[in-house]
Amino acid sequence: MIYRLWYFIRETVVSLWRNLSLTLAAILTVGISLSLVGTSILVREGADRATAQFQEGVEFIVFMNADHTPDQDVAIRQVLDTSPAISQYAYIDKMAAYEEFQVLFVDKPELIESVTPDVMPPSYRIVPADPDAANVAELARQFSSQPGVREVATATDAIRQIEDFSTRVSQVLLVAAVVLVVVSAMLILNTVFTAIGARREEIEVMKLVGATNWFVRIPFMLEGMIHGLIGAALAIPCLFVVENQVLSFFQESDVVPLFRGFAVPDGFVWDTSLWLLVLGGTVGMLGSAVAVTRYLDV
Amino acid sequence: MIRLESVSKVFKGDVTALRDASAEIQRGEFVFLVGPSGSGKSTFIRLLNREEVADSGRIMVAGKDLGSLSSWRVPYLRRNIGCIFQDYKLLSKKTVSENVAFGLEVIGRPRPVIKRQVPAILELVGLSRKADRTPDELSGGEQQRVSIARAFVNRPLILLADEPTGNLDPATSVGIMRLLDRINRSGTTVVMATHDRGVVDTMRRRVIELDRGVIVRDESRGVYD
Numbered sequence: 001m002i003y004r005l006w007y008f009i010r011e012t013v014v015s016l017w018r019n020l021s022l023t024l025a026a027i028l029t030v031g032i033s034l035s036l037v038g039t040s041i042l043v044r045e046g047a048d049r050a051t052a053q054f055q056e057g058v059e060f061i062v063f064m065n066a067d068h069t070p071d072q073d074v075a076i077r078q079v080l081d082t083s084p085a086i087s088q089y090a091y092i093d094k095m096a097a098y099e100e101f102q103v104l105f106v107d108k109p110e111l112i113e114s115v116t117p118d119v120m121p122p123s124y125r126i127v128p129a130d131p132d133a134a135n136v137a138e139l140a141r142q143f144s145s146q147p148g149v150r151e152v153a154t155a156t157d158a159i160r161q162i163e164d165f166s167t168r169v170s171q172v173l174l175v176a177a178v179v180l181v182v183v184s185a186m187l188i189l190n191t192v193f194t195a196i197g198a199r200r201e202e203i204e205v206m207k208l209v210g211a212t213n214w215f216v217r218i219p220f221m222l223e224g225m226i227h228g229l230i231g232a233a234l235a236i237p238c239l240f241v242v243e244n245q246v247l248s249f250f251q252e253s254d255v256v257p258l259f260r261g262f263a264v265p266d267g268f269v270w271d272t273s274l275w276l277l278v279l280g281g282t283v284g285m286l287g288s289a290v291a292v293t294r295y296l297d298v
Numbered sequence: 299m300i301r302l303e304s305v306s307k308v309f310k311g312d313v314t315a316l317r318d319a320s321a322e323i324q325r326g327e328f329v330f331l332v333g334p335s336g337s338g339k340s341t342f343i344r345l346l347n348r349e350e351v352a353d354s355g356r357i358m359v360a361g362k363d364l365g366s367l368s369s370w371r372v373p374y375l376r377r378n379i380g381c382i383f384q385d386y387k388l389l390s391k392k393t394v395s396e397n398v399a400f401g402l403e404v405i406g407r408p409r410p411v412i413k414r415q416v417p418a419i420l421e422l423v424g425l426s427r428k429a430d431r432t433p434d435e436l437s438g439g440e441q442q443r444v445s446i447a448r449a450f451v452n453r454p455l456i457l458l459a460d461e462p463t464g465n466l467d468p469a470t471s472v473g474i475m476r477l478l479d480r481i482n483r484s485g486t487t488v489v490m491a492t493h494d495r496g497v498v499d500t501m502r503r504r505v506i507e508l509d510r511g512v513i514v515r516d517e518s519r520g521v522y523d
Contacts, residue, residue: 003409202389202400208347209448210376211404213369 004215011219015195016226022191023227029187030231030283033180034276035238040173041272042242045264047166049104051155059136060154062124062143066094072148079146080124085139089126097122106265121150181283184231188224188287195223196295203296217292224288225281232280236273243269299325299456299487300346305355307341307511315341317511318355323489325455328482330498331491332522333508339491342508343458346489347379348372360455377405380449380457380486384464386441388433394444395420395429401448419451423477439470443477450481457481459490468496475501495522 016023062076080089092100097120105111128136140152196203206216243264300323307316316338323329331339344350345357348364357364360378367375388397395416402412420426423443433441442462449457459478463471475497482488492498498505498521505520506513 003403004406007403201387205387205389205400205448206404207373208376208381208387209401209405209452210373210379212373215404215406 008218008222012222012226015199015219015223018198019191019194022187022194026184026187026191026227027231027234029180029184030228030280031234031238033177033184034232034235034280035242036173036177036180037279038235038239038272038276039242040170040177042239042264042269043166043173044170045268047162047170049264051163059128059131060126060140060143060152062126062146062149063121063151063153064123064148065150066119066121068122068148068150072146076124076143076146076148079143080126085129085135087127087129089124092123092125094118094120094122106267181279184228185283185287185290188227188284189291191227192220192224192288192291193295195220196291217296220292220296221285221288224284224286224291226284227287228280228282228284229277231284232273232277235276235280239269239273239276299323299327299360300489301356301358302345303356303358305345305352305357307338307345307350307352314511316345316352316508319508319511319513320355321506321513321516323487325487326482326485328479328488328501328503329490330501330503330505330520331489331508332493332498332505333514335493336510337508338511339508340460341511343460343489343491346456346458347376347381373405377452378455380446380452380454382442382445382449382457382459382462384461386433386445388441388444388448390433393430393432394425394436397433397444398448398451401451405452415451419447422450422480423447437470438466439473442466442474446474446477446481450486454486456487456489459488459492461492461494462490463492463494463497471497472500498522 064072064076080086094117098115098117101115101120102112126139128139136154140154143149144152203216243266300321302319302321305316305319306314308314319338319342331342333339341350345352345364346359348359348367352365359375362371362375364375389400392400398416398419399412402415407415417426417429420429423446425440425443425447428436428440433444436444446462457478462478463474466474471494478488478490479501502519502521504518505515505522507515507523
């Protein structure tokens, strides 16, 4: 068994070296396409986190002062409960706000340590009956003059723009990525095909002396898989660069009030990396499997 | 060891390679296949190690019915059959001993076994001193010896030879035939397709003559014609 393993490794490495330029082309294409796949996922996730509080129809949020009085709460609630302009609302207390803060800043423990539930501003997330921008702005203005209110954050055009922008960017990236993944699979197919051609005589002898079909196939399938895996490994550092970019984009933007700097946590990037490795390995296996079955008459 | 019952093989374009051929070859026999080019000798050989499949009739090799042999078993059949060719089919980038070792390596033989068997077989074919040469540094006869070493190192039951002396001068051919004779005497069945009148007339073994795919003569201790 150990001899076979050694044989497969040796043959695979020799073959990778023999076709170095094609091998590099295949690996780079896999790397680029998987970087795009990963970027698309990260942008989507970053935008989801950045706009997390403004989902499910919430158009504006009334943040209370951390030290506001119960009377002030009652006054606000009265308006919310009676006004026909308000469709529904949810109250986020200090504890819930603190928990959400912990989720959003999971990769910034120093930030989490610097706050306690006490200092978190409770808030009302409000779904207006009429989501028209002018109407929302008017409601926001009214609430901001109420006693005990610290700030009113509206789902401004800017937030909608982030969503639109990220949706469009991630879709374009995804389409480009799908095309490139197909291109990489074909490039791997071609590389493996060339490798098979370079070893036609060896394969003929192998079949003559009674090597099993799997014995003939495995080095080529390994070769394709290695293209995919190395390509995916190249995409991983790219993901971390993108993560920093996405992070700074949302951190520096002024459009997300109070909760700012929603980045994608490292853990999510690692998870994505793992999927890219799986995807790369699979694409490589598929490409070489097609090459092996089509061109390796065994 | 080998039995053909009414075997026919027709290639595309209605080229009949073999028609209603029947023959039985016993263990340890040495058989020449003779006949003009295109008479079906190579097809006969290729049917025996299942590079080709017969259109009709039955072929038994080493106890296996090749017609019903599933394709994943074919490699195991071939481990019992050594093959040599006019063009040797050696790997030019490997040395003599690597070429022989390759045949063992790819059927999963352990390294210690390979290390023991390769020098022994090179000794048998008389190439011990050239173990580290590459094929293009050898004469035709020496290359054929390497090819025989690779075919025989696994001690197959049957050795198939397709024109093994086709590229060799008469003196060198004699050496190759001596080697094949020696292998045959160790109990291996040898089937050899040839054009080489001198070789057949000298050896005086069983001769099966083919003409346009039909067996027209089968005599023991025969001559070329």
